[in-house]
Ligand SMILES: Nc1nc2c(ncn2[C@@H]2O[C@H](COP(=O)(O)OP(=O)(O)OP(=O)(O)O)[C@@H](O)[C@H]2O)c(=O)[nH]1
């Protein structure tokens with residue numbers, strides 16, 4: 020082998036080995052990089068996770084809510100809605116600390132059968148209010164939400180514009196096993212929304228069970244939405260609901276429906292006259308609107324303002340809120356006692372025995388109740 024060829028082979032070997040080393044080092048670099056990447060992403064995932072699971076302090080919650088931070092508002096409402104005892108305890112302290120900053124809003128309840136146009140109406144009323152520099156929070160009491168896992172405000176798409184309005188806050192209805200529980204959560208959420216600076220709270224309910232009564236007992240102004248039919252407007256309306264209403268609004272008053280609206284207005288006005296005058300001195304109004312076409316909304320909004328003005332002037336506004344607080348105090352105690360009684364293991368067994376005795380005519384409902392209550396008081 021000539022010297023030149025030895026040199027050539029040597030050179031070739033050097034080149035080859037340098038290529039191999041480069042490849043290997045780039046491979047190991049890649050490897051190192053990917054493991055670095057992995058470690059980095061695991062670390063950041065852990066940080067995110069721990070930040071998420073680390074719930075902010077009560078002080079932070081209150082500070083952010085009072086500053087109008089809706090993300091903290093939502094998290095606090097989630098605590099209210101939680102069934103976890105620790106969360107509930109925390110929520111109660113937050114509520115207590117927010118309470119001095121609440122109470123400064125107008126609370127409007129809106130009810131009506133499915134499809135009457137509640138969501139559409141709230142969307143236009145809400146937009147009207149925010150364009151008048153109001154901050155609007157929309158909450159719901161929907162007793163059916165625990166059954167079908169849906170909620171009346173679940174499809175926020177029906178309030179597309181309001182959802183994107185920075186001066187509006189929309190919270191779907193909480194779920195729960197009892198209407199009282201669902202209503203309590205909504206009522207407590209009102210306090211937080213007010214503390215966060217929302218000056219108008221709209222509460223929607225579809226009117227299942229006793230939900231109108233619940234909503235009526237947490238609002239200043241109660242509005243019943245109706246649609247005009249064929250002159251039989253009063254049929255199918257639950258007793259008491261007309262009595263609760265501060266206004267009845269015939270919605271969908273557009274197109275073909277306009278002439279029916281006129282008849283419906285007369286019929287409802289007549290019906291309202293049959294009721295005794297309200298303690299507030301306010302005469303409930305019957306108005307019409309088209310939520311879809313945004314007609315009549317300003318008149319309705321002015322009417323609500325008039326009501327608030329009148330009732331504040333003669334003190335009824337505060338009296339009503341005080342009465343509502345008393346109602347909620349009693350309702351909460353009732354519900355708590357009810358649950359404590361019926362969820363008591365000894366009582367459930369004894370109750371079954373008493374029911375059997377009742378069936379066989381060996382006791383009376385009163386004796387059985389008295390015996391069970393004695394056992395309960397002995398237990399607690
Ligand atoms: N013509 C007409 N249609 C309306 C009006 N308001 C609402 N609608 C329509 O009625 C339907 C029901 O409206 P929603 O606002 O979803 O009614 P809702 O009362 O919230 O219904 P639920 O959430 O199912 O209880 C929709 O198709 C709306 O577009 C109105 O003023 N005029």
Ligand SMILES: [Mg+2]
Nearest residue numbers: 137138171172
């Ligand atoms: Mg709706």
